[in-house]
Every structure is written in C-alpha cells, then in structure tokens.
Amino acid sequence: MEPKEFLDELKTLFVTRLKFEPRRVADVGFETALPKGVEGSVGLDSLDFIELGIAIEERFGIVIDESQDLAEHFASFGTLCRFIAERVKTP
Amino acid sequence: MTQIVVTGLGAVSPFGVGVKAYWDGVRSGTCAIRPVTLIEADGFRCRIAAEVPGPLPGSARRSRGDRMALGAAREALDDAGLGACERREMALIVGAVGGGMLEGEAWYWALKRGGRRLRAPQLSLRSILPWSHAEVIGSRLGLEGPRETIVTACSSGAASLAIAADLVADGVVPAALAGGADTLTRLCFMGFNALRLLDPDPCRPFDRDRRGMSIGEGAAFVVLEDAAHARARGARVYAELAGYGMTTDAFHVTSPHPAGEGMVRAMQAALARARVEPGAVGYANAHGTGTLQNDRIEAGALREVFGDGGLLVSSTKSMIGHTMAAAGSLEAVATVLALVHETVPPTAHLTTPDPEVAFDCVPGAAREVSLECAISNSFGFGGQNVTLLFRCP
C-alpha cells in the first residue's frame, strides 16, 4: 500500500469508527496532528485513541503493543501511517 | 443536627454470603479474583473476575442481581433487629447499574444467534432494569417508605448512603436501608475490555507496575438510623456516618479531572459536614481501581486534603475487584468494620509501591491501629465523586 492509501483508510476509520463528519476529515493531511490541545489537530481524546487503536488492529490485522509509549506514533496522520506501514510489512 | 448512625450491615461478596465471610476475606488480604465462569470470556484480553461463589440465597426464579441484593438487604435488616412495623416506614435507596442484564443478555444473544423466536422468559424482562432490586427488596422485606434507585455508575453504592442519610437527617424517615448491588455482565466485561482498562492478571492498585482493574460483583446494604431512634430501641451502633460529599468534575465522560479537583472537593465537603479536621481521619478506603490514571490522581487528591501525614490508604478492589454499583457500599461496610475492629484491611498484590503515591497503602497484611474516623471514596464515569466519612460512635 502507498502512504496515500493508508491516509485514506485512516480517514475512513475516522468517519466510520470515531463518528467524524466526512467533511471534517476531507482535507486533513499527513501533517495534521491528532491529540486534543495541539494546534490544528483533529482533537482526539483518550477515549478516541483507544477506539482508534482497536479499529487499526482490526482493519490492518496488526497488533499494537500497548506496553510501549505510543504517543510519538499517534502524534499525526503521518506518524500513524508510518507506524502502521512498518507493522503491515513486518508483522 | 441529626446524628446518623449505622446499626445494621449486610454483604454478599466474592468471599460468599454474609458480612462475616466478607470481613474474614478482606482482613486476611485474600484475593477472590479468578477465571470467569458466568460468561464466555474466550478471546478477551482479560478473562478473570471476582464472582460470588454459589449457592446464592433466594429463589432461582429471580435474577442473580436480585438474589444478591435481597440476601444482603435481609442480613442488614436482621442485623439491625428491626421488626416488621419499623421496616414499614423505612426508606430504601438502592445503587444499581446492571440490574438483571446478565439474564437479559443471555436471552437476547440466544434470540440473535438462534435466529428463531424465543419466548422471552418473564423473569429476565421483568427484572432486567436496575430498579428491579428495589422492587424486590421493598416487597419481600416490607419496606414501604420512600424508594429510590440511584445510578451514578461506579459511585452508585456510595451515593445511595449519602441520599439515605439526607432523608434521615431531614426527618423524612427515622431509618433507611441503603446500599448497592451489581452482577458481572457481558456488557460491562466487554466494555471495560474494549476500553483496555482491565489487567489480564488480578489488579494491583497503587503498585508501580499496575496495569488496570479487575471486575467483581456483589451486594451490600447498611441500615442508617437517627441516633436518637437507635438509642431509644437499644440498637447496637457500629459507627456514625458523620459526613459525606458529592461533587461532579464537569470534565470528561470517562477520564477523571487530571488534578482530581472534584475528588478533593468531595473529601473536603465530607470533612466540613462532619466538622472533622483532616488529622482525625486515620484511614481512607480508596476508590483504588488499579488503573494508571485513577490511582495516581486519587493519591494526589488525598495528599492535597490530608497532607503527607500518617493516613493509611488501602484498596478493597485489590481483593474483590471493582464491583460496580456495589463497590461503594461494600467498601463502606469494610470501612465501618475497620473502625469497629480497629483494623485496616490491606491492599493485596502490592509488591512495588508507586513512588508517586505518598501514602502507606498497607501492603499484604492488615494493620491494627487505633482509629477515630475513616473515609471511603467512590468515583464514577462522568466525574461523579462521593466521599463517605465514618466516625467511631
């Protein structure tokens, strides 16, 4: 999968699983931040991150190791796409 | 101001039926968290919980929750020595969440998976909702006064005592039966699994390496009475419910306020109502769920109210898990018995104390100490905080 495809898949999860309105995620890019409180972010809180983690595991068939600090991977759409791409390649 | 005293205790816990079994288990630091048997747990991250062992009191035609509630309520009323005539005017305040959901879910899943029309068992539909416990207790035990079902998530059991104390203090009734009941349900087990809040192993509140909570089930009730009424009938007094505080965080549907602001205000309100200085409180039965967030924030809130002094803090949930709507009332019973026996029950599985927790959390073994006052904290989803403050009579 190309990086752009990962981004599109994530956008779909934001709409189907996190209940975002489609137009809210239409123009997000790799640089758009995820966590609430960060400027220009889509404003995810702890509850959203849990659901997003589960959604990613189910969609991409990967396992996210929760014992490690995931904050840097869940910082923006770009970091998250890279994180998923690496695990899809080397399961 | 009317003095409110505790004159009866009843419990059905993962240690079995009765207050004695409960206190023996809690005092000895025994862990009742085991593999789940009531529901299908295959495939979940966490497959353990603290279930109430059989046989349960009462008719098998009632829901599990109703049977546990009825058993604990009956024990508390008998313990208080209240006759039919006195029971009739008592208030009944029940904290509940799951109701008869365990049976309701079984029926619904069978219906869905069987793909054919199943006849709804009358039992499960009649008793599925949380007010069923109050209806069953009220009608079976003859309580005809005010009757309320309180649902403030995980603080329901504690809130019920606070509401009941209000009714007695305001002279609406001379005595009230208050407590909570909850069974394990698929909804709760799946939900907390989905939130990644459950430890695959028995929970370790206040341990540096804690990984989440464990779920439990049970029921507990207390009789709260106007002290003058209790004296007049020569009742045994366990403790005084000297104060309580109820506050909301107005912050988030699941996360507590990061500074524990609402928790602090609940504890301060309980102290103010009881006119007790923080130094007089020797023991805090913590909400202590074992999640990273709760324990750290609660410890911070306790420190803000009580300072770094000699307050002993322990978590009953380390032994019986989080019993949801029953938790606040089961923990109130443990707090009252700690005062009665001058024994602080321990926190189980606490091997590496969290350096961020500034208190002695009584690892492993109970501590005999002289106590004047003790508090019990309960915090629910949505930032609904309750603190109960008990004082030796």
Next chain:
Amino acid sequence: MRVAGVGLLTGWGEGLAALPAHARRAAGSRSLIPLAAPPLGGERFRRATRECLFGVTAVYALLREAGLGSEAIAGGDTALIYVTAGGYGASNRAFIEAAASAGRESGGALYFPYTAPSAIPAEVTIEFGLRGPYVILIGGAAATIEALGQADRMLAEGTCARALVLAVETFAECADLYARGRWLVEWPLVEAAACALLLPGGNGMMAGPAERASPLEEAVRRRVGETLACAPLIGLALACAAGDDPWELTGQWRGRRLALRGERSPAGPRR
C-alpha cells in the same frame, strides 16, 4: 422552593405551545411520537448519543425560558438531579447488538461509557460547567416526584443555591421492545426532555404516597401522552403557566404513586 422556569421539548415540539389538546387524537394511529434531532452538532457532540443531546437541549430551553445565560447555573452551587425510566435503553441495546453480531471489543470503546445512564447528566455537567451535588434516579414519574422533593430539601438545607431537575425519555430505538410491554402504556409514547430550575424560598414541599392521580397528572397524560419521568416536570410547567398555587403533582411508576404538595411544617418529621 420556587420554580424559576421549566424548559420543555416533546415529540410535539418545544414548549407548552406545541402541545396538542388531546394526545391520543393528535397521535392518530401512531404509537410513538419521536423527538426531532436537536440543533447540536460539531466536534463537541461527535460521540454523544441522541439522549445526551436532548438532555443538553432541554437545559438550553430552560435558560431561554427563564431568560438566563449559562453563567447563571455554572459552578459548584448548582445541584443536578437527573431522572429517567428508559433513556439509556437505546445505547444499551446498540452495544449488546453490536457485540452479539460482531463480537468482542468491536466498536465498544466509544459507546460503552454511554451505556451508563449517568452519561447523560455527565454531558450536561460538562456543557454547562455544573460542579455541585448530583443525584441520578432511575424510574418513571414517581421517581421525578422524589427528585423534586430531594431538590426542595437540598435547597432548604443550603446544600445548593439552585437545583436543576432534568428528565429525558427516548423510545424510538426500542419501539419494538416497548410494544411487547403493553403493561407499560395505554397512551402514545411521546419522547420528551424537560428541565426545571428550582430556587430557595416559596412553599415547602412534601412528597408522600398518593391514592389517585392529581388533575395535573391527568392533564399531562391527556395532552402529551406517556412521557414517564418527564411527566411531573411538564405538569410543573403547566401549573406555572396557569398560575396555579398551590399545585399538587402526582406521579406513578410500577404500582407506586407519589404526590408532591402542601407546605412544610416548620419543625418535625414531614411524613
């Protein structure tokens, strides 16, 4: 206590003006009159369930009715007492159904917190910054009578400076289940959300058992239909609009009928 205002939404529309003269006739063959989706949206309410939105909307309706801004109720001096008999049915059903078909943890994290009835008042406290005492009662109209009595006692004691009594009832998602429970309703089920703002002063209240329905209870059922826990608050709105004083509210739930009436005696037990 004094009633400073009642905000009201029903399947018939906002406020008393929207109510028909006779609910059964107005409903015709419909057994359920749903509430229209409230005009709340955006990021803040992305996850909130329908019943949460109605709770928040009812408080906004109250503020409009009473001519107050949000700041008038924010803070630690406002108590919130929430009552519902079935307002959490939809979220519980949705969660159980998703689990029964998809299994396991699918979709659970976002929706599980909303299966607790307390999610509705929690969203209200967050929206309006209510940080005072709270009570959540489960039950129909009789529970709302208890709630009003509780508010009166809290105000008299000074536990709070003002109290909101809020009720929300939604039925649409569980219409088929309600249809099984004929014991519950003879009238059209009408979704509703109502919130009363109560202040200290005025007459004291006494909640106690009642033998029969008060004219207000009958008027609410006749005009609105079955609204379970919302009914006494709608009755309060009708009484205020008509300038009735004193009024007598009654409410029934599962064979128990309670009344709220009269003046508090200055001393001694009230029952």
